Amino acid sequence: MTKRVYNFYPGPATLPLPALEKAKEELLNFMDTGMSILEISHRSKEYDELHNEAIANVRGLMNVPDDYKILWLQGGASTQFWQVPFNLQIDGKPMEYVNTGGWSKKAIKEAKYYGEVKVVASSEEDTFKYIPKDISFSDDAAFAHITGNNTLYGTEYQTWPKTAEDVPLVCDMSSNLMDQVIDVKDFGVIYAGAQKNLGPAGVTLLIIREDLIDRASEDSPTLFKWRTEVAKNSLFHTPPSFAIYISKLAMDYLKELGGVSAIEKINREKAKLLYDAIDESDGFYRGHARADSRSLMNVTFTLESDELETKMVAEGAKRDLVGLKGHRSIGGMRASIYNAMPLDGVKKLAEFMKEFREENQ
Amino acid sequence: MTKRVYNFYPGPATLPLPALEKAKEELLNFMDTGMSILEISHRSKEYDELHNEAIANVRGLMNVPDDYKILWLQGGASTQFWQVPFNLQIDGKPMEYVNTGGWSKKAIKEAKYYGEVKVVASSEEDTFKYIPKDISFSDDAAFAHITGNNTLYGTEYQTWPKTAEDVPLVCDMSSNLMDQVIDVKDFGVIYAGAQKNLGPAGVTLLIIREDLIDRASEDSPTLFKWRTEVAKNSLFHTPPSFAIYISKLAMDYLKELGGVSAIEKINREKAKLLYDAIDESDGFYRGHARADSRSLMNVTFTLESDELETKMVAEGAKRDLVGLKGHRSIGGMRASIYNAMPLDGVKKLAEFMKEFREENQ
Numbered sequence: 001m002t003k004r005v006y007n008f009y010p011g012p013a014t015l016p017l018p019a020l021e022k023a024k025e026e027l028l029n030f031m032d033t034g035m036s037i038l039e040i041s042h043r044s045k046e047y048d049e050l051h052n053e054a055i056a057n058v059r060g061l062m063n064v065p066d067d068y069k070i071l072w073l074q075g076g077a078s079t080q081f082w083q084v085p086f087n088l089q090i091d092g093k094p095m096e097y098v099n100t101g102g103w104s105k106k107a108i109k110e111a112k113y114y115g116e117v118k119v120v121a122s123s124e125e126d127t128f129k130y131i132p133k134d135i136s137f138s139d140d141a142a143f144a145h146i147t148g149n150n151t152l153y154g155t156e157y158q159t160w161p162k163t164a165e166d167v168p169l170v171c172d173m174s175s176n177l178m179d180q181v182i183d184v185k186d187f188g189v190i191y192a193g194a195q196k197n198l199g200p201a202g203v204t205l206l207i208i209r210e211d212l213i214d215r216a217s218e219d220s221p222t223l224f225k226w227r228t229e230v231a232k233n234s235l236f237h238t239p240p241s242f243a244i245y246i247s248k249l250a251m252d253y254l255k256e257l258g259g260v261s262a263i264e265k266i267n268r269e270k271a272k273l274l275y276d277a278i279d280e281s282d283g284f285y286r287g288h289a290r291a292d293s294r295s296l297m298n299v300t301f302t303l304e305s306d307e308l309e310t311k312m313v314a315e316g317a318k319r320d321l322v323g324l325k326g327h328r329s330i331g332g333m334r335a336s337i338y339n340a341m342p343l344d345g346v347k348k349l350a351e352f353m354k355e356f357r358e359e360n361q
Numbered sequence: 362m363t364k365r366v367y368n369f370y371p372g373p374a375t376l377p378l379p380a381l382e383k384a385k386e387e388l389l390n391f392m393d394t395g396m397s398i399l400e401i402s403h404r405s406k407e408y409d410e411l412h413n414e415a416i417a418n419v420r421g422l423m424n425v426p427d428d429y430k431i432l433w434l435q436g437g438a439s440t441q442f443w444q445v446p447f448n449l450q451i452d453g454k455p456m457e458y459v460n461t462g463g464w465s466k467k468a469i470k471e472a473k474y475y476g477e478v479k480v481v482a483s484s485e486e487d488t489f490k491y492i493p494k495d496i497s498f499s500d501d502a503a504f505a506h507i508t509g510n511n512t513l514y515g516t517e518y519q520t521w522p523k524t525a526e527d528v529p530l531v532c533d534m535s536s537n538l539m540d541q542v543i544d545v546k547d548f549g550v551i552y553a554g555a556q557k558n559l560g561p562a563g564v565t566l567l568i569i570r571e572d573l574i575d576r577a578s579e580d581s582p583t584l585f586k587w588r589t590e591v592a593k594n595s596l597f598h599t600p601p602s603f604a605i606y607i608s609k610l611a612m613d614y615l616k617e618l619g620g621v622s623a624i625e626k627i628n629r630e631k632a633k634l635l636y637d638a639i640d641e642s643d644g645f646y647r648g649h650a651r652a653d654s655r656s657l658m659n660v661t662f663t664l665e666s667d668e669l670e671t672k673m674v675a676e677g678a679k680r681d682l683v684g685l686k687g688h689r690s691i692g693g694m695r696a697s698i699y700n701a702m703p704l705d706g707v708k709k710l711a712e713f714m715k716e717f718r719e720e721n722q
Binding site: 002003005007009010011012013014015017020021023024027028032033034035036038039040041042044074075076077078079081082109113193195200201202203219220222223236237238239240241242243322 | 363365368370372374375376378381385388393394395396401403435436438439440554562563564580581582583585597598601681683
């Protein structure tokens with residue numbers, strides 16, 4: 001029996017076991033080619049089929065309208081932090097950002113190289129415990145940017161802010177892509193590093209409305225421009241084929257479970273188990289995020305002392321509940337319970353939280 | 362018995378079977394963590410160890426001096442086509458390139474966005490059949506750039522051109538990294554997309570002399586600058602961990618074989634088998650590359666007619682010799698015989714070439 005633990009790390013993160021088992025089974029021989037998917041030409045018909053199935057999975061699961069393109073890129077969300085402003089800025093118009101934590105700040109930092117950045121809302125004054133309400137973007141912004149979910153602080157948008165018709169809303173969904181049903185039409189661009197809620201590290205998903213593809217200046221390096229990859233269906237150069245393959249397998253499993261609406265139900269059940277454990281702990285566990293901003297994906301809390309937190313991380317690991325240490329920016333504990341984390345793992349964690357509290361309160 | 366073929370595709374390309382078998386064996390449970398390498402945090406001690414072992418493998422195999430840094434990046438050689446000039450250009454100094462084929466041309470195209478580019482030598486007038494001799498770079502060039510091996514045309518540098526002491530030689534070694542012993546000190550920067558001769562698609566190796574790290578303008582997006590990743594040992598953001606892992610396993614196997622000097626011997630034997638088959642064919646097989654410029658890695662040749670070439674590709678595939686079709690730019694046939702292609706595969710191909718000629722001459 002292969003040893004497996006419940007992996008609560010924030011990313012790279014747990015993947016669906018059936019996806020890993022399928023990858024293992026065919027690792028030496030993909031689709032009876034006699035070659036590994038790791039060895040196969042990206043110009044072969046077998047790879048082409050897989051590549052397009054991965055795109056079709058995204059389109060089907062997220063109900064992506066026909067006038068949006070779906071791209072597989074490299075370089076992570078960190079690369080999109082500069083590629084978004086490069087591709088979407090308009091001379092003389094501000095780029096407007098909401099600052100909800102470390103990832104927003106990184107995105108803001110890179111945008112400043114491309115023009116005027118306005119931070120229209122922020123929760124920094126209260127250690128990013130909440131998602132600002134009543135966010136108001138200007139009617140003349142080049143675009144509006146938000147971070148859909150904040151892994152460090154455990155906050156997530158519960159409703160999406162509105163923008164004027166001409167102002168595309170851009171969302172970094174690296175840590176909450178497909179965690180619940182959304183209407184893609186609310187967004188101009190969605191981007192996500194795969195390694196949290198979609199697949200392994202090494203590939204970035206981009207969903208972009210067609211009218212936004214042509215803003216970038218022609219007079220710039222070929223790979224700066226999203227439209228280079230749009231024109232070639234993400235095959236302008238060798239794609240990170242294995243990461244796309246694993247993402248495809250993970251989405252196959254999500255489809256089998258019933259798609260995004262089904263996983264949303266499970267995600268809400270999972271999150272409720274942990275938030276209840278916090279709320280019913282009489283202050284033993286102190287939730288970091290405000291109740292109205294709680295993330296379905298990253299549950300953050302602190303304990304009375306660093307010693308107790310260290311003890312909890314160690315005892316969790318003994319029960320095969322690993323990766324519970326919080327990010328250094330706020331310390332404490334964090335349970336990342338992405339789509340691929342089974343309900344059973346969260347039940348085990350909730351039980352452990354109860355027992356640990358009883359023993360240490 | 363798992364079906365396996367001899368894969369002569371130019372990239373993504375064949376990998377050492379022992380590396381794939383090891384990856385398969387531990388795909389669900391890496392180093393007894395109970396997690397897949399695909400799921401493991403890039404901040405974990407297990408990943409950190411692997412990451413540094415992969416670097417140590419490069420350093421050991423290529424005998425990389427201490428004053429060179431080794432980086433794992435994303436975006437392929439195509440990204441380095443702009444990152445090289447971005448990081449190395451000096452205002453007022455020309456960037457000098459040698460044009461030996463399609464990859465050189467792509468590199469030259471991107472450099473033009475960063476300043477004056479001089480093409481100091483080219484073999485384009487003769488369909489890139491050779492590597493220019495007596496290449497002379499200016500003493501005042503910002504850097505000199507060459508493409509070490511040309512996958513499309515099957516040519517490879519037999520000796521490295523010299524540059525003035527202040528002019529770093531930059532080499533795209535995507536398709537001939539570690540195919541033979543080199544002295545890294547001859548180069549300022551070596552870069553290589555992994556998917557030909559090192560590992561799978563999705564990671565780019567960069568070897569850079571320390572004094573070249575700080576040329577890039579500070580006032581530019583964080584990820585443009587190589588020094589961002591130098592400062593963080595390629596962990597500024599989530600690395601493409603699985604591609605690094607497979608590259609590491611492939612290098613482990615190369616070490617077992619005896620390292621680069623051992624594989625160079627095998628590579629020369631492999632290439633000789635095929636070039637002999639061409640030279641002894643009485644013109645049935647017509648080598649594309651001039652004899653003084655022949656590649657150890659990609660053997661290119663044409664036959665009398667397209668029909669005969671199509672027939673040869675099909676009959677090769679029946680014998681499990683796949684991927685022999687040449688690139689559309691010159692047509693014909695191409696056998697890519699990277700480090701991971703076993704001698705046995707090349708022997709089988711040489712036999713097939715003999716038999717096919719006897720049947721069709």
